[in-house]
Amino acid sequence: MSETSAAHTWNLILEEVRRSISPKIYNTWFLPIKPLLLDGMVLTLEVPNEFFLSHLESNYLSPLKDSVRKIIGPRAKIDYQLSTDDYKKPGKLKTLRSDKTQDKPDRQSEIKNPFVIPGIKKVTIDNNLNPSYLFENFIEGHCNxxxxxxxxxxxxxxxxxxxxxxxxxxxxxxxxxxxxxxxxxxxxxxxxxxxxxxxxxxxxxxxxxxxxxxxxxxxxxxxxxxxxxxxxxxxxxxxxxxxxxxxxxxxxxxxxxxxxxxxxxxxxxxxxxxxxxxxxxxxxxxxxxxLLSPDYETLMAILLAKCEEKQLHLEESIMETLCLNLKQNIRELEGIIVNLKLQSTVNGVQIDSKLVKEVLTSFSNRAHKEVNIESIINIISEYVKVPVNSILGKGRTRNVVQARQLAMYFSKKFTNKPLSMIGAAMGGKDHSTVIYSCEIVESLLETDRNFEELFRKLEKLIVKTLGVK
Missing domain, CATH: 3.40.50.300 (P-loop containing nucleotide triphosphate hydrolases)
Structure with missing residues (x-):
């Protein structure tokens, strides 16, 4: 049938619809709909956008179906197409001119699209991807x-x-x-x-x-x-x-x-x-x-990238403070950067250590919590069944050495202590021993599956027990 028949039928349907709904709903959710084609028992309607259709079918499908079946017949069906134009303001429906050369919709191609709501004819599916999420700005570190x-x-x-x-x-x-x-x-x-x-x-x-x-x-x-x-x-x-x-x-x-x-x-x-x-x-x-919590170096690289993206300059000491206090949640780090940018731009205040502490505190009550090297040693000692005095001693058996290396690694990762202090706390070792131990741990993570499993369990246990970020 022609578009003229579709328009005439749609006007009759609208008269039925308006008897069962309020004028406000009628004007907002029915007048913007445009009839395209009546093909037997199938009426094709054009709707302004995806949101419009989703709301229409979620809230007013019953009066619409009842009216369509009353006018067209009990076996009538509705197909939808999205408008190629922007949302049009409601207005009176005009009868469309007949165009005998107009092609009918391809019935075989009208697969209903669940990504909006069943019923839309839409050949290309919106992939829902955020174009700003790319490999290029996903900072790579050992954690990921x-x-x-x-x-x-x-x-x-x-x-x-x-x-x-x-x-x-x-x-x-x-x-x-x-x-x-x-x-x-x-x-x-x-x-x-x-x-x-x-x-x-x-x-x-x-x-x-x-x-x-x-x-x-x-x-x-x-x-x-x-x-x-x-x-x-x-x-x-x-x-x-x-x-x-x-x-x-x-x-x-x-x-x-x-x-x-x-x-x-x-x-x-x-x-x-x-x-x-x-x-x-x-x-x-x-x-x-x-995906693991990023280490200090990875978090610093992420912070630098985010600051560049937001056109925000931070002093090195402030960046260190942020990295030492936000080791678990990159999303939280991004929120803090936005907050600092807002404070600086809107309130015209300088981003100093005081402001950073205030913002950190508002995001987490765990900010600036000191993690004790001794606590880390105790957790590792209890879990791997190696006495604390053995970890701090000079024993060279495999399990003792491994426990000592893990204690040094996690102390470096979770505390704000220089390597020399970590070494001293491990029974008087020097900073080069700490560096070497951390390198061994990182090497084993890549080559020894059993060690990696032990490492992950200890990491989660330390985070949970000490409440570190």
């Missing part, structure tokens, strides 16, 4: 080197290596940045591939909407068309059996099709609670890589 390199390899050959890749670690260490850096790099290296970044919460909400609108098949089909799927915070799938079930089947479909899957979590797969064992086993198929 392996994960970053794995991400780079994936972006060059998606679906070939580390599939799936699960990146886990505490909040604020760069998991979301790394996931989106992978997506942005794939988009550049392989522009024809369909990339999607989403969160577990958004995935769940889309699935719920698909159930409500009886379009779960369309939901699954759209996800199966994705070449690189990036899902953040999968720990929030916990306890959601329906979401886990559909994701399990989706995972299998994508993996069998050699489509790349990258996930993030705040815990390692084995520590995820109320997640189906079938999913846990699949998370382990590729690689599970942990």
């Amino acid at each position: 080197r392996v994960a970053r390199q794995a991400g780079l390899q994936i972006s060059q050959k998606p679906g070939d290596l580390f599939n799936p890749l699960l990146i886990y670690g505490d909040t604020g260490l760069g998991k979301s940045h790394l996931l989106q850096a992978i997506g942005n790099a794939v988009h550049v290296n392989h522009p024809k591939l369909q990339v999607l970044y989403t969160t577990s919460d958004r995935f769940t909400n889309q699935f719920i909407q698909a159930i409500r609108s009886n379009t779960t098949n369309d939901f699954a089909m759209q996800y199966q068309n994705i070449d690189v799927l990036l899902i953040d915070d999968i720990q929030y799938f916990s306890g959601k059996a329906g979401t886990q079930e559909i994701f399990f089947h989706l995972f299998n479909q994508l993996h069998q099709g050699k489509k790349q899957i990258v996930l993030s979590s705040d815990k390692a797969p084995k520590d995820l609670k109320e997640i189906d064992d079938r999913l846990i086993s699949r998370f382990k198929w590729g690689g599970s890589l942990e």
